[in-house]
Amino acid sequence: MYSEKVMEHFRNPRNVGEIDKADGVGEVGNPVCGDMMTFYVKIDNGILTDVKFKTFGCGAAIAVSSMVSEMAKGKTVDEAMKISNADVAKELGGLPPNKLHCSNLGADALHKAIEDYLARKNEGEKEGCRCPYCDEPVAPPGVPCVPCNVKIRYCPACGKPLPKDSEECPECSGHDAAGREAAHQ
Amino acid sequence: MLTFLNEDFGSPSSMHRFGTRPRAALDDARTQVAALINSRPDDIVFTASASESNNLAIKGFALAHRDKGMHIVASATEHVSVLEALKSLCVLGLEYDLVPVEPDGTVHPDKLAAAIKTETVLVSVMHANYEVGTIQNIKELAALARRYRVPFHSDGTAAVGRIPVDVADLGVDAYTFPAMSVYGPKGAAALYLKRGTRIQSLIEGGFQEKNRRAGTEDVAAIAGFGAAAAVTKAKLPEWSATMTKLAQRIFKELPGKLDHVLFTGPVPPETGPESAKDSVASRAKRIPGHVSVVVEFVEGEAMLLFLDDGGIAAASGSSCSAKTLKASHVLLAMGLPHTKAQSSLVLTMGKDTTDADVTLFLEKLPPIAARLREISPLYAKFKKGEDPYAVKPGETCEDEHQAEHE
Numbered sequence: 299m300y301s302e303k304v305m306e307h308f309r310n311p312r313n314v315g316e317i318d319k320a321d322g323v324g325e326v327g328n329p330v331c332g333d334m335m336t337f338y339v340k341i342d343n344g345i346l347t348d349v350k351f352k353t354f355g356c357g358a359a360i361a362v363s364s365m366v367s368e369m370a371k372g373k374t375v376d377e378a379m380k381i382s383n384a385d386v387a388k389e390l391g392g393l394p395p396n397k398l399h400c401s402n403l404g405a406d407a408l409h410k411a412i413e414d415y416l417a418r419k420n421e422g423e424k425e426g427c428r429c430p431y432c433d434e435p436v437a438p439p440g441v442p443c444v445p446c447n448v449k450i451r452y453c454p455a456c457g458k459p460l461p462k463d464s465e466e467c468p469e470c471s472g473h474d475a476a477g478r479e480a481a482h483q
Numbered sequence: 484m485l486t487f488l489n490e491d492f493g494s495p496s497s498m499h500r501f502g503t504r505p506r507a508a509l510d511d512a513r514t515q516v517a518a519l520i521n522s523r524p525d526d527i528v529f530t531a532s533a534s535e536s537n538n539l540a541i542k543g544f545a546l547a548h549r550d551k552g553m554h555i556v557a558s559a560t561e562h563v564s565v566l567e568a569l570k571s572l573c574v575l576g577l578e579y580d581l582v583p584v585e586p587d588g589t590v591h592p593d594k595l596a597a598a599i600k601t602e603t604v605l606v607s608v609m610h611a612n613y614e615v616g617t618i619q620n621i622k623e624l625a626a627l628a629r630r631y632r633v634p635f636h637s638d639g640t641a642a643v644g645r646i647p648v649d650v651a652d653l654g655v656d657a658y659t660f661p662a663m664s665v666y667g668p669k670g671a672a673a674l675y676l677k678r679g680t681r682i683q684s685l686i687e688g689g690f691q692e693k694n695r696r697a698g699t700e701d702v703a704a705i706a707g708f709g710a711a712a713a714v715t716k717a718k719l720p721e722w723s724a725t726m727t728k729l730a731q732r733i734f735k736e737l738p739g740k741l742d743h744v745l746f747t748g749p750v751p752p753e754t755g756p757e758s759a760k761d762s763v764a765s766r767a768k769r770i771p772g773h774v775s776v777v778v779e780f781v782e783g784e785a786m787l788l789f790l791d792d793g794g795i796a797a798a799s800g801s802s803c804s805a806k807t808l809k810a811s812h813v814l815l816a817m818g819l820p821h822t823k824a825q826s827s828l829v830l831t832m833g834k835d836t837t838d839a840d841v842t843l844f845l846e847k848l849p850p851i852a853a854r855l856r857e858i859s860p861l862y863a864k865f866k867k868g869e870d871p872y873a874v875k876p877g878e879t880c881e882d883e884h885q886a887e888h889e
Contacts, residue, residue, distance in 0.1 A: 308788065314858050325860070330874060332782065332801055332810060332825045336860045352860040354825075356784035356801070360858060 301391035304361040311360055313367035315350045322418065324410025326403050333359045335403050337367070337411040344375050351407070358397035362404035365389050370408055379412055381405055484668070484710065487703040494699050496691065505702045512709025516673055519665070519712040520639075520658060521649040528674045528692045529705050533640045534564035536659035536674035539685055539696065540636040541568040544605040544657070545577055546683035552602025555579045558590045558619075559816035560612055562638055566812075582608075586818050587749040587765035588617030592627050599631045606635050610642035610658075614800055614813040614829055615748030616773035618646065625654040634680065640664055644715055645723060645770040656680050662704065666834070667711035671704035722834045726772025729832045729841050733774045741849040743779040747814060747827065772832035775800075777823045778848070780862035780871060781855040786828055789854070793847040795840075798829040822861070822872045 300308070317338035327334040333355035340348035349370045353363040365386055370378045383401040387393045393401055451460045453467035460467055487508060493501025495509045510524070517524040530536045545555060555572075557565055559581040569579045580598040582590055590608055599606065606628040611618045625635040636657035639648055643660040650658050657680065661672035676682060682695060689697030715722075734751075738744055749765035778786060783799030790797050800811025801824065814824035830844065856862040861871040 305788075308785070309792070311858065316863065328874060330821045332821070334860050336863075352858055352863055354780070354859045354861045355782050357788045359782075360785060 299394060300357055300361070301393075303389075303391040304358060304393065307361035307364040307390065308357040311364035313350050313364065313371070314352070316352060317348055317350050320350075320411075322411040322413070322415030324407045324412070324414055326407040326410060327355070332356070333400060333403055335359065335363055335407040337363075337407040339370075339408075339411045339415060341375065341412075341415050346370050346373050346375070346378050346412075349408070355400065355403075356397070358393055358400040359403065361390060362386055362393075362400045363407070366404040366408050375412055375416070379409060381408065484703050484707040487706055491702075495702055496689075496699065508702055508706045508709075509700055512705045512712075515709035515713045515716075517675075519648070519716050520643065520660070520675060521651050522658075522675050523678065525693070526675050526678055528676055528695045529700055529708075530672045530674055530696060531670055531701065533638065533659050533661035533663075533672045534562075536661070536672050537562060537564040537638055538568045539674050539682070540657045540659060541565055541605070541607060542572060542685055543682035543695075544634060544636065545572050545575075547681045548604035551604050552600070553577045553604070554600050554602040555605045555607065556582060556595065556598045556603055556633075557607040558582050558584060558595075558609065560584050560588060560615075560617075560813045561607065561609055562613070562640065563812075565607055565609075565638060578602075584617075584816055586763045587767045588612055588615045588747075588813070588817050589749070589765075589767045590619055590624060592620075592623055595624055596627055596631075599628070599633055603631070603633045606633050607637070608635075609638040609640075610648070610653075611639070611645070611770045612748070612813060613641040614811055614827075615775045615817065616641075616769040617748045618642065618768040618770055620767075621653045621655065629654060641770060641773075644719070645726070645772065647719060650675050650677070657682075662708035662711060665708070665711040665715040668704045668707040670701050671708040673708070718834070723771040725834070726832045726836070729836055729838065730769075730772050730774050730830075732838075732841050733776075733830065733845065736845055737776065737848070740845055741778065741852055745777040745779065745823065747775045747777060747817065747819065748773075772836070774830045774832075776828050776830075777819070777826045778828055778852050779823065779826055780859045780865060781826050781852050782859075783825060783827050785855050786848075786851055789851040790844075790847060793843070793851070795844050795847060798831075800827040800829065801825040820872060821874070 317340050320338035321341045322339045324337045325335070335351060335353045335355065338350045339346055349367040351363045351367050353360050366381065369381055369386065369389060383398070383405045386404055387398060387401040453460055453470060487505055491504040491508070493499070493505050495502055495506040513524040513527050517527050528539070530539060541555065545553065553576050555569060555577065557569060557579060569577070582594050582598050584590055595606065595608070606624070608619055608621065608624050610621050621637050625637070628635040634656040635654070637653070637655050637659070639658050639660040642648055644664040644666070656677045658675040659672070662668055676695065684695050684697060686697045691697055691700060734746065746762040749767035749769050750762040751764070783801030787797055787799055800814050810821050810824040811827065814827055815821065832841070864871040
């Protein structure tokens with residue numbers, strides 16, 4: 299029923315597992331369908347340096363997950379986004395017609411994980427999780443920015459980071475939601 | 484059997500000499516097959532498969548009794564050949580009701596009685612379920628239908644060859660069973676029709692099978708069916724005792740070797756061990772040599788593939804293992820959530836299954852389950868204390884799969 303390549307990936311799936319503090323996580327499928335896939339990606343400088351997955355599903359679903367993880371590893375974000383279900387099925391030496399949807403799921407889960415990474419990155423830029431002085435990502439509020447070693451000061455009223463040499467918050471002008479002026483620490 | 488593919492190639496309907504032996508073989512087989520279920524030979528109609536027998540019963544009764552009404556009652560766990568036959572009759576105006584089953588898979592007589600109407604022309608309840616092993620109390624259900632003067636059909640595919648069947652004692656009007664149930668060849672099956680039963684033939688244009696199924700009979704397959712039926716009749720008590728014992732071992736030993744398993748169908752209360760405590764303890768009977776079990780957090784087809792690698796041929800009710808990509812309607816009708824139906828495994832033991840085979844299975848399954856659980860996001864969720872079976876509102880995949888098929 300399955301090609302040798304599918305069976306080989308099913309029997310010895312590559313990259314099984316979870317990535318601690320993954321840059322992006324993508325989950326597709328649901329218990330009703332019978333297939334669930336979760337992909338984890340680690341992305342450094344736009345390259346997928348690590349890809350891992352967990353899959354609940356048939357032989358095809360497991361083989362597809364394994365193949366997708368192998369295909370995506372080392373690729374740029376753009377390249378990985380271009381991996382299509384047809385590519386995956388082709389690499390596996392074909393899938394039975396009624397199992398083609400499994401290859402959709404694999405590519406979808408990978409793309410979802412990358413989209414999650416992009417959204418987080420975007421969110422990070424918006425929410426000020428980056429150092430306002432050197433634009434590198436920073437740890438939670440109150441911790442000095444490691445790359446530029448400046449202690450980031452936050453507006454006591456709205457919590458947003460303050461510009462480097464200013465006491466005035468450009469977001470709220472130092473007033474909280476009720477319009478009261480907050481005391482500077 | 485082979486002689487009817489070589490030397491004795493004639494048609495049983497022919498008047499010339501080449502028809503003589505095939506005709507005699509057909510008569511012999513009819514007698515042997517009838518003896519297996521204690522019917523008269525004339526009451527046996529040979530067909531090509533149990534699916535055909537079920538179609539003939541459902542459609543044949545519906546079409547022959549249109550003067551009375553167009554309503555059929557069946558159980559929710561019938562084989563698809565019954566369910567699809569019912570659906571296809573809807574274009575002719577047939578209405579049908581599916582009686583829900585209890586958690587152990589049995590049909591409650593009160594629920595069956597509630598579904599019968601004055602227009603009901605047939606009640607169809609399978610004798611035993613192939614997926615969960617439940618044996619229905621056909622004698623009671625058929626008697627109930629008789630009180631309402633409604634004929635009763637039963638699909639005995641999973642019962643014949645495993646338990647003794649006596650159609651006279653059961654009180655059924657029609658009964659389906661294939662040669663495969665008695666280790667006979669594929670391509671032959673029977674529909675028992677009680678004397679005097681009115682039925683519309685579905686294949687017309689010949690007098691074979693007393694006008695109930697036109698077309699030259701597959702003499703070779705039917706001769707094999709007859710021989711297999713005769714052997715089965717003689718050996719059944721011995722076989723069924725062995726099969727029962729083997730299945731019992733799995734019920735008793737598997738939960739000690741693998742956690743988070745749930746037996747489906749009726750599980751005798753005394754064999755419901757702690758780790759399989761969610762199983763439905765029931766006094767309803769199971770067919771010998773049949774075990775159905777949900778191995779949580781692991782998908783069925785993946786288990787089948789690894790079991791096959793280990794030399795064990797099993798089946799599953801998961802949507803992935805089904806060509807339809809739908810989870811087993813039987814398990815869903817018994818109240819199992821989709822997620823658990825995806826993790827089902829069906830094991831049948833036959834006359835040649837040995838104690839060593841069962842030992843092999845008990846050895847092979849736990850590491851397979853452990854390996855697949857390692858990959859499973861459901862198991863990861865469970866380990867983190869989250870609900871692995873949480874289904875978000877509106878989650879379904881009907882559309883997706885239908886789109887794939889179009």
